[in-house]
Amino acid sequence: MIINNMLAxxxxxxxxxxxxxxxxxxxxxxxFLTAWFVFASSIIKAQTNIEELENLCKxxxxxxxxxxxxxxxxxxxxxYQEKGNETKAVEWFQKAIKTNEALGNKNGIKNxxxxxxxxxxxxxxxxxxxxxxKKSLQISxxxxxxxxxxxxxxxxxxxxxxxxxxxESNKMLEKALPLAQELNEIPSLRNIYSTLSENYDKLxxxxxxxxxxxxxxxxxxxxxKEELKKxxxxxxxAEAEINIKEQEIESSKEQIKRISSEKELTQxxxxxxxxxxxxxEKDFQxxxxxxxxxxxxxxxxxxxxGFILLLVSVFLLIIFRQLREKKKANLMLEQSFKxxxxxxxxxxxxxxxxxxxxxKLTDSISYAQRIQQAVLPPVAxxxxxxPEHFILFKPRDIVSGDFYWVSAKExxxxxxxxxxxxxxxPGAFMSMLGVAFLNDxxxxxxxxxxxxxxxxxxxLNQLRENVITSLHQTGRPDExxxxxxxxxxxxxxxxxxxxxxxxxxxxxxxxxxxxIVIEADHMPIGIYKTSSQPFxxxxxxxxxxxxxxxxxxxxxxxxxxxxxxxxxxxxxxxFLMQIHQRSMKEQKILLExxxxxxxxxxxxxxxxxxxxxxxxHHIINTALNREYAWDDLNILIAEDIDIxxxxxxxxxxxxxxxxxxxxxxxxxxxxxxxxxxxxxLMDIRMPEMNGIEAAKLIREFNPKVPIxxxxxxxxxxxxxxxxxxxxxxxxxxxxNLKNFLATIKKHLNK
Amino acid sequence: xxxxxxxxxxxxxxxxxxxxxxxxxxxxxSIPEDVLSFYTPIFRWLEDYIANPCxxxxxxxxxxxxxxxxxxxxxxxxxxxxxxxxxxxKVFVKWHYHDLDEDMLQTGKEFESxxxxxxxxxxxxxx
Numbered sequence: 001m002i003i004n005n006m007l008a009x010x011x012x013x014x015x016x017x018x019x020x021x022x023x024x025x026x027x028x029x030x031x032f033l034t035a036w037f038v039f040a041s042s043i044i045k046a047q048t049n050i051e052e053l054e055n056l057c058k059x060x061x062x063x064x065x066x067x068x069x070x071x072x073x074x075x076x077x078x079x080y081q082e083k084g085n086e087t088k089a090v091e092w093f094q095k096a097i098k099t100n101e102a103l104g105n106k107n108g109i110k111n112x113x114x115x116x117x118x119x120x121x122x123x124x125x126x127x128x129x130x131x132x133x134k135k136s137l138q139i140s141x142x143x144x145x146x147x148x149x150x151x152x153x154x155x156x157x158x159x160x161x162x163x164x165x166x167x168e169s170n171k172m173l174e175k176a177l178p179l180a181q182e183l184n185e186i187p188s189l190r191n192i193y194s195t196l197s198e199n200y201d202k203l204x205x206x207x208x209x210x211x212x213x214x215x216x217x218x219x220x221x222x223x224x225k226e227e228l229k230k231x232x233x234x235x236x237x238a239e240a241e242i243n244i245k246e247q248e249i250e251s252s253k254e255q256i257k258r259i260s261s262e263k264e265l266t267q268x269x270x271x272x273x274x275x276x277x278x279x280x281e282k283d284f285q286x287x288x289x290x291x292x293x294x295x296x297x298x299x300x301x302x303x304x305x306g307f308i309l310l311l312v313s314v315f316l317l318i319i320f321r322q323l324r325e326k327k328k329a330n331l332m333l334e335q336s337f338k339x340x341x342x343x344x345x346x347x348x349x350x351x352x353x354x355x356x357x358x359x360k361l362t363d364s365i366s367y368a369q370r371i372q373q374a375v376l377p378p379v380a381x382x383x384x385x386x387p388e389h390f391i392l393f394k395p396r397d398i399v400s401g402d403f404y405w406v407s408a409k410e411x412x413x414x415x416x417x418x419x420x421x422x423x424x425x426p427g428a429f430m431s432m433l434g435v436a437f438l439n440d441x442x443x444x445x446x447x448x449x450x451x452x453x454x455x456x457x458x459x460l461n462q463l464r465e466n467v468i469t470s471l472h473q474t475g476r477p478d479e480x481x482x483x484x485x486x487x488x489x490x491x492x493x494x495x496x497x498x499x500x501x502x503x504x505x506x507x508x509x510x511x512x513x514x515x516i517v518i519e520a521d522h523m524p525i526g527i528y529k530t531s532s533q534p535f536x537x538x539x540x541x542x543x544x545x546x547x548x549x550x551x552x553x554x555x556x557x558x559x560x561x562x563x564x565x566x567x568x569x570x571x572x573x574x575f576l577m578q579i580h581q582r583s584m585k586e587q588k589i590l591l592e593x594x595x596x597x598x599x600x601x602x603x604x605x606x607x608x609x610x611x612x613x614x615x616x617h618h619i620i621n622t623a624l625n626r627e628y629a630w631d632d633l634n635i636l637i638a639e640d641i642d643i644x645x646x647x648x649x650x651x652x653x654x655x656x657x658x659x660x661x662x663x664x665x666x667x668x669x670x671x672x673x674x675x676x677x678x679x680x681l682m683d684i685r686m687p688e689m690n691g692i693e694a695a696k697l698i699r700e701f702n703p704k705v706p707i708x709x710x711x712x713x714x715x716x717x718x719x720x721x722x723x724x725x726x727x728x729x730x731x732x733x734x735x736n737l738k739n740f741l742a743t744i745k746k747h748l749n750k
Numbered sequence: 751x752x753x754x755x756x757x758x759x760x761x762x763x764x765x766x767x768x769x770x771x772x773x774x775x776x777x778x779x780s781i782p783e784d785v786l787s788f789y790t791p792i793f794r795w796l797e798d799y800i801a802n803p804c805x806x807x808x809x810x811x812x813x814x815x816x817x818x819x820x821x822x823x824x825x826x827x828x829x830x831x832x833x834x835x836x837x838x839x840k841v842f843v844k845w846h847y848h849d850l851d852e853d854m855l856q857t858g859k860e861f862e863s864x865x866x867x868x869x870x871x872x873x874x875x876x877x
Contacts, residue, residue, distance in 0.1 A: 566853075568851050606781075
């Protein structure tokens with residue numbers, strides 16, 4: 001505090017010396033403000049400060065230390081001035097002047113006079129102000145300090161101006177002007193000009209006022225420029241300093257960065273090293289642990305081993321005891337295993353045997369099937385007389401209890417569909433019997449009478465008799481019930497007639513979209529309650545396109561269909577009606593498909609047999625070679641050997657020609673003399689008279705009748721003699737039927 | 751004597767001849783490979799039964815399928831019972847057939863025509 005006031009006082013002294021009111025005021029204010037700022041919080045303290053200073057003055061007074069007293073008195077004056085107590089300030093400045101006078105310090109006195117002038121000037125007491133300023137000027141002039149004189153002159157001018165004593169003010173200023181110019185005190189110069197301008201303005205001398213105003217203004221702008229320059233240079237300097245600082249900061253930042261990054265790196269390295277160390281430590285610890293664990297394990301193992309050994313020995317003891325018993329049991333088990341193994345081998349053997357036997361049986365049955373197939377009539381037997389036909393034959397097993405039988409003789413076809421009791425092998429036995437019986441019966445009957453006189457029921461009656469007799473059936477309930485159901489047709493192709501007889505199994509005829517059932521008798525071929533009654537013989541007139549079906553019950557008794565039921569005859573008939581317009585071959589396929597569809601996943605219940613044929617009269621005529629219809633022709637066969645004659649006779653029979661026979665050449669010549677003959681078939685080698693001689697003789701009385709010679713292979717040498725004898729042609733034995741008939745026809749047409 | 755009970759199989763019918771009530775039944779299929787081996791014990795049993803029959807014997811036959819050998823055997827069974835019908839005891843047959851199975855009805859009718867015992871024909875409708 002003291003230092004501060006002292007500093008202020010010191011500055012004030014400098015300012016006083018310069019006698020620049022303007023500046024001093026400012027500086028004073030500055031320092032007072034500073035002081036104020038520093039001690040703002042304690043104005044009371046300032047009060048005490050003045051008291052202290054006054055006490056200090058009393059002390060210096062008592063000590064008679066005038067140098068220090070003067071200084072403190074000045075400070076007290078400033079302190080009061082600052083507080084606004086100007087009277088007290090003036091009083092203390094007066095005291096200081098007296099002290100300085102005693103000291104002979106003229107500088108001090110001069111400053112104090114200026115100070116007093118300033119105080120009076122401030123309080124508009126311009127007269128007193130001028131008075132004190134002039135006292136200061138006196139001293140300055142005595143000392144010849146030109147700078148001080150300038151300041152004093154300006155102060156007086158200002159105060160004179162305040163007194164409105166403009167001319168006096170100007171007087172002072174005009175004295176100050178050359179001094180200011182000389183000393184190059186630019187601010188003072190400006191001050192002088194502006195005050196002169198103001199004064200001339202008040203005096204009404206506007207020209208001079210303007211002149212000094214402009215001078216003041218130019219100095220002002222110069223000063224301002226100077227100020228600006230100073231400021232700019234200071235700014236530049238500051239900027240430069242700032243730049244330098246910034247650069248320094250930047251570089252230090254970088255440095256810091258570098259350092260920090262280095263630090264970081266170092267830290268990282270350290271961290272790494274630390275980690276590594278930790279790892280090493282861990283590893284070491286682990287190893288140690290492992291070692292320990294190993295040790296522990298080894299210990300445990302040893303303990304366990306000991307324990308196990310103990311347990312094992314205990315178990316061994318127990319097992320050993322049980323082993324004896326087990327050994328016994330094992331022995332028994334082993335024996336039973338052995339037995340089982342033996343049994344297994346035995347079973348395998350038996351199985352093998354069974355398989356072998358089965359194979360033998362199957363082979364045997366398969367062979368039997370071939371025999372059955374061979375016994376059944378060849379399909380070719382149908383082809384000639386009933387080309388439109390089918391036989392659907394599906395045995396349940398390899399061999400069948402169902403069988404069909406066909407015989408075609410002299411324009412008559414006998415067809416049978418039979419179902420023997422049982423199927424498989426027993427059924428097949430019965431079927432063989434049936435085939436054999438039917439062959440025998442038909443041959444036997446036709447031996448005695450013409451085939452046209454044959455009756456269908458007659459065949460069934462005899463078949464039943466044969467079965468009963470050969471199976472020794474008596475009718476007892478517990479004896480074999482074997483026998484068969486059968487449907488049998490005899491079709492007379494030429495006369496368009498059909499006979500039917502049935503044992504249980506009927507025949508269906510589809511005629512013009514209608515199905516006719518020809519009922520069978522309700523009794524079987526075999527012993528039965530009604531087996532003494534004859535079977536019924538049905539006779540039907542056939543029409544062109546009639547379709548006839550005979551069958552066993554195996555087809556419609558098949559279980560299956562949507563409801564797992566028997567198909568039943570009604571469904572069978574319905575299906576036949578659906579397909580009857582198709583060809584017979586198509587019908588067979590459709591029937592088979594329908595059956596398989598019905599059967600589905602079920603087993604086939606029974607053997608299946610369905611036979612169908614379409615009656616076609618025109619085909620029958622063709623079959624009988626009606627193109628050689630020689631009904632009214634007489635043909636003479638000259639042939640000594642019976643078998644040769646029969647062959648020719650059979651060949652010519654379908655032509656319905658009248659055939660006569662001559663057993664030698666003489667008979668042939670004789671016959672020709674007495675009868676009309678259209679063709680002569682002349683054998684060459686005959687007893688009594690050979691063919692060549694006979695032909696020569698016949699030509700003598702009948703040159704036109706065709707004579708066809710019969711030659712055997714190896715008789716080519718006879719050909720010349722044959723021609724010489726007058727024969728028209730020749731045939732070679734054994735004859736080819738087609739060529740034979742064609743040759744005859746060739747000569748008939750001539 | 752004991753009642754005759756034989757369980758049915760795929761190929762042989764269920765036989766239940768109850769001597770106490772006189773209600774006999776043959777139900778199922780009859781298509782055995784060897785008809786005699788199945789039916790002979792039945793004949794043996796019937797021989798005993800005929801000697802001491804119930805006052806009324808009612809034989810229900812409900813077969814969906816039987817082969818021709820079985821057909822003849824059935825007729826033999828009916829013949830044996832027919833003999834009982836002649837004496838003081840009475841026998842009659844209930845012949846069951848599927849509504850659509852006219853072949854089965856036909857066979858029943860055929861049997862009826864050959865026997866003197868009364869037949870009752872009963873159609874059934876389920877599968």
